[in-house]
Amino acid sequence: MGSHCCGAQCLLKYNSESVIDILVSVQNELSGFSRDEKKNFMRDKIRNCVVPVSLDKQQSDAKNFHYLWVIGSNEQMCIKGVCRIAFCNAYGIGHTLLETLCSEVKQGVRLTEQVC
Numbered sequence: 001m002g003s004h005c006c007g008a009q010c011l012l013k014y015n016s017e018s019v020i021d022i023l024v025s026v027q028n029e030l031s032g033f034s035r036d037e038k039k040n041f042m043r044d045k046i047r048n049c050v051v052p053v054s055l056d057k058q059q060s061d062a063k064n065f066h067y068l069w070v071i072g073s074n075e076q077m078c079i080k081g082v083c084r085i086a087f088c089n090a091y092g093i094g095h096t097l098l099e100t101l102c103s104e105v106k107q108g109v110r111l112t113e114q115v116c
């Protein structure tokens, strides 16, 4: 269950019982979503995974952020810093959809930064 990813076995670094709990909670979170609702949910999720690399004057360069992939919405019960493959597996989305949503999020980040 989600243990095969980049080779670093991101999920196996965690206590397996809590990993299963978290993956189950993710499935519960997603259940009942239509395809579009899931897309919107994932877009928000990905937006929350964006971390600015530098908070100094380089901030104006919108390329300076990366993703900290987090599985789970509960701060007390989540897996942080997994690879994107583990993230995709946990949320049951394809790599292509992830790429699409990431580029939408990136554009959103740029727009916000220009406005501010």
Ligand SMILES: [Zn+2]
Binding pocket: 005, 006, 007, 008, 009, 010, 011, 082, 083, 084, 085, 086
């Ligand atoms: Zn991995």
